[in-house]
Amino acid sequence: MTPDRLDDLLQRALESGLIPPEADPAERAELEALLAAQAELRAAREAVAREADAAMPAARARFQRHLAAHRPAPVEVRTTRARSSLAARLFAGRRLQFAGSLAALLLVALVALLATRPFQGAREVQALGVDDYVQLSGVVTESAPDRVVISSPDLGPVTVAASGAAFLDASGVAQQTPPAPGAAVIVTGIVRDARKGRIAVDGQALAIAAVDLPAGNHRPLDRLRALPEMPEGMLALVAIGRDGRDGRAIVILPDGRRALVDVDGDSLGKVLADTGLPLGTRVRIADRNGGPFALERVPDGDDGHHGGDDRRGLARIAGTIRAASPDGFTLETATGAVSVRVRPGFRILPGESGLSVAEIRAGASLDGYSAAVAGGFDPRTGTFIATVVVLGPRP
Amino acid sequence: MRETGERDHDHPAGHADDAELAARAARRDPAAWESLFERHYRSIYAYLRFRLANSHEAEDLAAQVFETAYARADTFDYRGVPIQAWLLAIARNLARDVIKKRIRRGPSDDLEAADLAGRLAEADPAPAVHLRSDLARALAELTEDQREVVRLRFILDKSVAETAILMERSEDAVKNLQRRALAALQRALGGEHYLKGGGAS
Numbered sequence: 001m002t003p004d005r006l007d008d009l010l011q012r013a014l015e016s017g018l019i020p021p022e023a024d025p026a027e028r029a030e031l032e033a034l035l036a037a038q039a040e041l042r043a044a045r046e047a048v049a050r051e052a053d054a055a056m057p058a059a060r061a062r063f064q065r066h067l068a069a070h071r072p073a074p075v076e077v078r079t080t081r082a083r084s085s086l087a088a089r090l091f092a093g094r095r096l097q098f099a100g101s102l103a104a105l106l107l108v109a110l111v112a113l114l115a116t117r118p119f120q121g122a123r124e125v126q127a128l129g130v131d132d133y134v135q136l137s138g139v140v141t142e143s144a145p146d147r148v149v150i151s152s153p154d155l156g157p158v159t160v161a162a163s164g165a166a167f168l169d170a171s172g173v174a175q176q177t178p179p180a181p182g183a184a185v186i187v188t189g190i191v192r193d194a195r196k197g198r199i200a201v202d203g204q205a206l207a208i209a210a211v212d213l214p215a216g217n218h219r220p221l222d223r224l225r226a227l228p229e230m231p232e233g234m235l236a237l238v239a240i241g242r243d244g245r246d247g248r249a250i251v252i253l254p255d256g257r258r259a260l261v262d263v264d265g266d267s268l269g270k271v272l273a274d275t276g277l278p279l280g281t282r283v284r285i286a287d288r289n290g291g292p293f294a295l296e297r298v299p300d301g302d303d304g305h306h307g308g309d310d311r312r313g314l315a316r317i318a319g320t321i322r323a324a325s326p327d328g329f330t331l332e333t334a335t336g337a338v339s340v341r342v343r344p345g346f347r348i349l350p351g352e353s354g355l356s357v358a359e360i361r362a363g364a365s366l367d368g369y370s371a372a373v374a375g376g377f378d379p380r381t382g383t384f385i386a387t388v389v390v391l392g393p394r395p
Numbered sequence: 396m397r398e399t400g401e402r403d404h405d406h407p408a409g410h411a412d413d414a415e416l417a418a419r420a421a422r423r424d425p426a427a428w429e430s431l432f433e434r435h436y437r438s439i440y441a442y443l444r445f446r447l448a449n450s451h452e453a454e455d456l457a458a459q460v461f462e463t464a465y466a467r468a469d470t471f472d473y474r475g476v477p478i479q480a481w482l483l484a485i486a487r488n489l490a491r492d493v494i495k496k497r498i499r500r501g502p503s504d505d506l507e508a509a510d511l512a513g514r515l516a517e518a519d520p521a522p523a524v525h526l527r528s529d530l531a532r533a534l535a536e537l538t539e540d541q542r543e544v545v546r547l548r549f550i551l552d553k554s555v556a557e558t559a560i561l562m563e564r565s566e567d568a569v570k571n572l573q574r575r576a577l578a579a580l581q582r583a584l585g586g587e588h589y590l591k592g593g594g595a596s
Contacts, residue, residue: 007570010577011555034574037581040530041549045441048550052440055454059440062458063432066465067425195429 010034057192058242061130064194065241068126127154127248127260128194132239133347133388134201137209137279140183148178148206150185154237154250154258158199160187164343165203166385168376170210172315174385184209186279186314188374188387191239204343204387205376207277207314224251224259224285224293231285232298233259235278240265244349244357246292251285261285267294269349273390276316276374317384318372328386329366331373340373341383353391360391369394417478423468432461435479438551439486445534445546446490456493460486480561533583541576548573 009027012020019031128134138150138158146163167175179185186207193200233251236258240247247268249261267286271278274297282298317340319333328341348360353369360366370392375385419427439460444453463485464471471481534542540562547558548569555573559566 003571003574004567007567007574010574011570014573030578033581034577037577037584038549040580040584041545044530045550048441048444049437051444051450052437055440055450055457056436059436059454059458060432063461064429066458066462067428070465 006030014038057131061132061191061194061242064126065129068129126194126196127237127250128191128199128239129241130191130194131242132191132194132248133188134191134237134239135186135188135277135279136201136237137184137186140179140181140185143178143181145178148185148203150187152199152237155199156197158187158201160189160201160203160206161192162203162206165189166205166343166376166378166387168205168207168314170208172207172376174376174378174380179206179208186277188314204346205314205385207376222257222259224261227285227287227293228253228259230254232282233285235271235281235283235295238268238272238278240268240272240347240349244269244347249283249295251283261295262292263295264288264292265349266351267296269351269390271295271297272349272374272388273318273351273372273392276372277314314374314387315376315384316372316374319370321366321369321371324366328383331371331384339383340375340386341378341381342386342389343375346386347388349388349390351391352393354393355391366391413478417471420478421468421471423465428461428465428468431464431478431482435482436461438479439482441550442483442486442546443490445542445550447493452493456486456489459489463489477557483561530580530584533580536583537576537579540572541579544569544572545576545580 006027009020009023009031013031013035019028019035023031136152136155136158138152138155140148141151141157142149144162146161148160148162150158150160152158162178165178167178169175186205186209187201187203188205188207189201189203191199192202230253233253235249236252237250238247239249243265245265247263247265249263249268251259251261253259268278271281271283275281278297284296284298286294286296288294317331317333317338319331319338322330322332322337328339331338331340348357348366350357350360351372355364355369372390372392373384373386373388375387377383378385416427416430420431436457440453440457443456443460444450447453447456460482464482467485471478534545537545543562544558547553547561548555553561555566555569558564558573559569562569564572
């Protein structure tokens with residue numbers, strides 16, 4: 001038995017899974033021991049593979065955000081080219097006086113400054129990331145109990161895995177069948193694929209939209225970089241990251257443009273807590289010193305599009321959490337106790353509770369905290385199906 | 396734990412795909428980077444998981460590998476070297492940085508996940524991965540070269556030839572290292588064969 005011979009025998013055994021027949025008894029015993037050690041590693045490898053699979057959605061979301069944040073802005077490039085071309089024309093003609101050219105250039109620069117100030121101009125900006133909690137609207141194009149495809153005005157086709165989703169009517173009451181093709185719906189769920197053209201959501205609820213949300217024009221989105229002149233608009237989509245700290249919203253501005261706005265999780269959580277379903281809500285956009293924007297809900301009296309929550313498709317209840325368990329909790333509301341059942345992957349946002357997302361995930365007791373819950377009523381079980389919970393302070 | 400397309404570079408077509416993907420990645424084509432992520436995240440994570448103390452650290456560092464690679468995209472010179480080798484080199488350097496910081500912080504921190512995982516399993520009531528503490532201790536007794544060959548050959552499922560390229564060793568040296576590594580592992584695990592003094596080395 002030489003080391004070189006044993007090296008080769010082992011390699012062949014690893015490749016084939018069988019000990020080579022020419023191995024003598026001593027070599028065979030040694031090879032069996034070495035293969036046993038490899039088996040120990042194989043078991044550990046499988047455990048790590050499962051761990052990698054579990055970590056991948058969040059990692060993919062982080063990387064997609066990184067790509068989106070560091071992606072060159074195509075419109076800026078195009079804009080620069082277009083305006084350079086005009087400047088070049090001004091100079092190349094040799095018919096204008098220098099002062100005239102300079103004045104024209106200054107005018108172009110001024111127009112460019114004014115035109116690009118509110119927006120970065122990136123056309124292919126990404127509204128969603130994997131593992132986001134999202135609320136979006138659209139029209140059903142395909143419908144089956146386990147899979148619904150909707151056409152979103154901002155995102156195009158969105159596939160919704162519906163086998164675990166609640167189907168709700170316009171007043172937020174659970175139904176047996178998914179919404180039919182042609183129905184305008186609100187979808188809430190967790191984003192599983194955020195790639196353009198392949199967007200997929202693990203649906204928590206599909207609710208018939210009680211009011212018509214503005215149809216999109218399928219124009220590309222602009223990412224808002226500075227406050228527009230009229231910093232108000234209507235929410236058309238909201239998404240909150242896994243950690244609850246960051247969010248994104250599509251806001252339809254008064255001039256009809258649809259802006260993608262990076263918003264802080266706290267302000268978006270407050271709008272969610274106030275409305276349950278914020279789509280269609282009028283909001284003011286506030287600047288936070290270069291950080292993500294903050295959203296402030298325009299009070300109902302000023303809201304030209306919506307009045308009460310009963311017209312929104314998803315229901316909203318508020319109260320104090322009691323007897324929390326992994327499956328749900330009891331919510332003491334002004335009209336009595338409501339049994340709340342949570343959907344797989346539902347989100348709890350810390351809101352004004354003072355808790356962190358990490359503490360909530362670690363199992364911090366939520367008993368006694370006030371909460372606003374969005375979802376729908378299931379008349380068969382008498383429970384409220386929650387898709388998102390926003391905590392408030394402990395009374 | 397073989398990834399889809401992991402061994403594409405074994406074949407001429409795989410070379411062409413890798414080269415084309417590398418060219419697109421160098422231009423920071425987002426679709427190319429998403430493809431790279433889907434192909435290689437699991438193996439990068441696994442590699443780091445067997446070096447570092449816990450799953451959160453491995454998760455964070457695996458994400459940093461892709462972010463760093465994206466930032467350096469225009470410096471990557473594809474000349475037949477698998478993209479994964481480039482990503483693994485970044486992972487190795489980032490892990491080394493983390494380990495060096497641990498060393499500077501004090502003697503209580505250990506170098507390798509293999510060693511740390513045993514204590515992790517005892518300290519954390521619900522670690523995401525339960526590396527057996529005896530296996531963790533056994534891995535800690537290997538040399539760094541032996542651990543590297545274990546990671547590449549038996550965790551990432553690299554061939555002897557690929558491992559030789561990644562470790563800048565000959566194939567014979569890799570075969571010898573893998574046998575010594577498995578023998579040391581079996582010995583540390585208390586294998587009967589080795590308790591009797593067996594094992595050529």
